[in-house]
Amino acid sequence: MTLRAEGVSRSAGGRLILDGVDLTPRRGGTTGVLGPNGSGKSTLLRLLAGVLSPARGVVTLDGCPMGELRRRAVAKRVAVVEQQADTQVELTVADVVRLGRVPHRSAWRPGSPEDEEAVATALERTGLTGHAERSWHTLSGGERQRVQVARALAQRPRELLLDEPTNHLDIQHQLDLLALVAALPLTAVVALHDLNLAAMYCDDLLVLRRGRVVARGAPADVLTEELIAHVYRVRADVTPSGPGGRPHIRFLGTLPPSGPEGAPASHEHLA
Template structure:
């Protein structure tokens, strides 16, 4: 299932946030969206999810404008994990994941053992089975984030949208989460902070700057030293391993001033 933005623009408070952005995510593709803070990543994700309506242009799901599809139909095809999605309800971890089955329930479609099995699998996928009966408010930020992913997987979408999904996760769970998402038979769009994660897991990368799409292509084509310096304002060294995956080292003023020394060790890669 494909998802497309066709010259979409969006404004807020009299300011243009997105300016004529066009891209298509192909069936089964993992597309990463990167860019500095304020570049329009989250706004673009909201348009792609159908949460916001573009000022101009259209978002298409398999060629059909998403606005012409009912909310239930969209929810059965697309799941969106937002940056901030909390609840004040006193629910357990398992109940939070069970919400992912909502688009399939109704007077003629009650909860079944199959729904239980789907929720069980989603909890296991994000390593949260052992905390299934814990109340939401007692969980850490990282544990809640993993449950948001589990809820999205329980929704059994064809398209999965993730807005900075690794926030609040330790490095082990960051890698395992992106690896899990990559292995799903899904079309995935993820706004990512970490450029090395984008290079490792994404088939293509879209680069946002000032509300515009300034580059779109495979990681080795898009993640160049010149572009990272232009978009993020930092200097880097980039190496490619034998598999063609880029490895980015961020340079400080101190490291750039050294001579006849080994390359600096990588810093934390927070690119947006």
């Protein structure tokens, strides 16, 4: 067993953000969470991390409700990479990555050889070994994102949650980062905007629209021209490409507004 969300709902400011969402990521696989801005992707990840509590439904870790677990116990298992992170404290890249070891240490205890090994491995995996002594404040946005991924890897989690991890990265580092995540021997849930990246690197997809699940399944089954039109209001040409016939999407233009309730097409049969 691993992370699981069962019928979770969450509201903010009187607006329903998530409405009865179920998600059971495949153990050891990479699950992509897709949807337009405001569809509930970030909120779902925060529920899975235990940062937020659902108004209805439950999130469990190995069958135990997240609310019944100690925060340190969750932090040892579940690592989170947010969209943006900053600090006013003067830290080096290595210092930031060492923060990933905090759940594994007693307060004020110095780092152990195991901690330093985890940090060195995380820096190497993310291509940051040569930047270990650079100041955080001198890094570009893309470099900071890679450091946050390294911090999460230093945590040595079994579940990894990433909220738009490719933001601010150039194309090479987008591909490198998602290839790294997909190859890791852990369960990953990644919120993404780029449908082609999701098709290339995710084993399973969950698509949200206005807080509800409209499709789930393998990329080839989910990323259809009909679904893209319904969810994103965009015309697209979808063709099989690469190993396993993973879909490649070519965008052709936007569609006119569909009215207050959206297009009538439904993909609930995939959910």
